[in-house]
Amino acid sequence: MQEAVQGAINVLGKSKYVIAFTGAGISVASGIPPFRGENGIWNKYEEKLFDINYFINHTQETWSMLCDGFYATTLKATPNAAHVAIAQLEQGGLLKSVITQNIDNLHTKAGNKNVCELHGNAQRLICMKDNSKYSIYNFDLQVTPRCKLCGAILKPDFVFFGEMLPEYALQMSIKACSMCDVMLVIGSTGTVYPAASLPFEAKKHKATIIEINPSHSAFTNNITDIFIPLKATKAMTEIIKHFNL
Numbered sequence: 671m672q673e674a675v676q677g678a679i680n681v682l683g684k685s686k687y688v689i690a691f692t693g694a695g696i697s698v699a700s701g702i703p704p705f706r707g708e709n710g711i712w713n714k715y716e717e718k719l720f721d722i723n724y725f726i727n728h729t730q731e732t733w734s735m736l737c738d739g740f741y742a743t744t745l746k747a748t749p750n751a752a753h754v755a756i757a758q759l760e761q762g763g764l765l766k767s768v769i770t771q772n773i774d775n776l777h778t779k780a781g782n783k784n785v786c787e788l789h790g791n792a793q794r795l796i797c798m799k800d801n802s803k804y805s806i807y808n809f810d811l812q813v814t815p816r817c818k819l820c821g822a823i824l825k826p827d828f829v830f831f832g833e834m835l836p837e838y839a840l841q842m843s844i845k846a847c848s849m850c851d852v853m854l855v856i857g858s859t860g861t862v863y864p865a866a867s868l869p870f871e872a873k874k875h876k877a878t879i880i881e882i883n884p885s886h887s888a889f890t891n892n893i894t895d896i897f898i899p900l901k902a903t904k905a906m907t908e909i910i911k912h913f914n915l
């Protein structure tokens with residue numbers, strides 16, 4: 671395992687264009703439950719809560735459920751050591767961007783500037799009529815939030831079941847995958863598509879794939895070059911201390 675960490679440090683040290691691809695696993699240490707598995711969101715809430723058609727037809731009910739459960743946890747979460755290390759890699763010029771499947775805003779909170787949010791961001795609201803965006807902190811979520819311009823209902827600005835991924839974030843991510851020489855894959859099981867196709871895209875462009883996951887993912891025996899079987903916080907803390915950032 672120490673060998674894998676050292677291998678990753680060597681590769682990162684020689685790299686020219688590093689990007690990170692992160693999933694729910696990186697935010698577990700910040701108290702954000704993953705969607706799947708034990709203690710996962712799907713064990714706690716019904717999936718319909720995140721379904722676009724259900725939201726449209728039961729807006730008030732969905733908003734109050736989101737508010738009591740999901741948002742109560744998400745809004746108070748703070749970045750952990752892995753988020754901080756990734757922000758330091760960007761500030762040090764080694765890492766160019768982060769592609770994330772997470773909607774928790776923790777990469778931005780940690781200080782990353784170039785974040786491709788494949789599934790949106792729970793801390794923004796979007797008008798269902800004119801696409802105006804708002805910060806969630808400007809609303810009392812006990813009442814269904816409405817657009818200040820047109821009065822239409824606001825939806826959390828993350829991707830619900832039945833919705834497409836934001837085109838701009840997806841295009842930026844594909845572009846980053848074509849430019850990187852190293853991709854750090856952290857805390858993603860590789861099961862949610864189309865997001866999970868991005869590490870394959872990077873590999874297609876000859877990037878070295880460094881994977882940090884406590885257990886094997888759909889990437890491990892497929893495209894991963896260096897597998898670090900550790901939690902994100904532990905692995906990133908080990909890695910970052912070797913760089914003078």
Ligand SMILES: [Zn+2]
Nearest residue numbers: 797800817820
């Ligand atoms: Zn509006």
